[in-house]
Amino acid sequence: MNAQTLNPQSAEARVRILVVDDHEVMRLGMRNLLESRSGWSVCAEASNGREAIESALRLHPDVIIMDITMPGMNGLDAASRITESQPEIPVILFSLHLSEDVIDHFQKDGIRGAVSKGDAARDLVAAVETVLSGGNFFPTRKSPGKLTH
Incomplete structure (x- = not known):
């Protein structure tokens, strides 16, 4: 599937979000959750890392939410390329799987946040708000073996 540019929900949308996941149902769920916020719109969707890079260069979204495991170019490689060329995004x-080692790697690569798919309903909006205000959003270890935010 090619990257798909979507019409903003309203002409006054202030936050433009690029959603990247190889599963259409995940993109749909994220779009529904994100666009429930006033002034937020999904400006495009991509199904792999290469499409994500192309969309980021073309559209300059305010934030990118990207799956890690995708065919072709994975999310880690795409995110690294995007943060190198467009560190302001x-x-x-x-x-599905976040560990302390993986999160440490993300932070060293300039990634600004991570959300577990299992916690998306609770954490995704908060993560976007946090990174848009200049912060970082990563789960922390609450007890042995369990990451939480």
């Missing part, structure tokens, strides 16, 4: 990585 915060990237939030989205994954």
